[in-house]
Amino acid sequence: AQSVTQPDARVTVSEGASLQLRCKYSYSATPYLFWYVQYPRQGLQLLLKYYSGDPVVQGVNSFEAEFSKSNSSFHLQKASVHWSDSAVYFCALSMGDYAQGLTFGLGTRVSVFP
Template structure:
């Protein structure tokens, strides 16, 4: 069965600092991986997605993620965090291009001004 682990329930960074949110997946076969963001009282919005190909994927608002098959990871990065990035971030895995997503438990990002 597919699964996703986000080991950090909460991450705090200073505005302007760099960010990495961790995601480890378990999937037997070729995974399709996603990062979604949830702003307060809103639904989930897609940040970026990985389909087999270039392991580094660029997303919206300066986010990027890197797929590593050897580490079973898909970590999210941003070079300089803005206060508006304060949100909950979810990593998800699918085996069929996104028809059925399995989500991690999410990481709350807090931004210190």
């Protein structure tokens, strides 16, 4: 069975600092990978997705992620965070099967302090 692990439940960073959120997946084939963000009392919003090709994908709001097949990872990064980046970030996996949806990690809560 497939799974997604986000090892860091909480991350605290200062405004202007860089951010890296870790994501490891378990799946026998190459999955489709996503990062979503959830702001307080809101639904999930897509940041970026990886299907194939260039392992570095660019997303909204200057986020980027790097896929590594050898490490089974899909880490999210941002060079300089803003206080508005405070949210919960979810890594998710799809096997590409018909209407099966996504398997999510437990999320990483990011707090950005001024």
